Amino acid sequence: MIVRTPADLGAAIRDRRKQLKLDQSTFAKQIGVSRQWVIEIERGHPRAELGLVLRALNALNIRLDAAVDQTDRSLSSAIDIDAIVNKAKKSRP
Known part of the structure; x- marks a missing residue:
């Protein structure tokens, strides 16, 4: 899951x-x-x-x-600074 x-977490706790x-x-x-705390967390108290x-x-x-979602589109457009530096070094006379 x-x-x-918080509601998702509460549902997971309640179901388990x-x-x-x-x-x-x-x-x-x-x-x-307290029992009240359990009630609140199961209801998704934020x-x-x-x-x-x-x-x-x-x-x-x-x-x-706490896995990182590899399908995150914002990460796919990240700049690879090492590649830029290596390319600049290779193009120097």
Whole structure:
């Protein structure tokens, strides 16, 4: 699943918690937060503390992958400074 919004992340957390047959209270106790925090993160609360989010993901065995999307068009037009320098060196008399 590609997570692009807080709501996407909340849905992933909720789905995995349910797969593990954990209710919100039990999960909250497991990671040291309130049940209300679990409710908010599962609803996509955009201001959740990152440390707590990472703790929740770890408890659910959800891997966070910070891979770079190689299909990003803006990167394909990047300037290769090494190629420019090498070309300039070769053209000198």
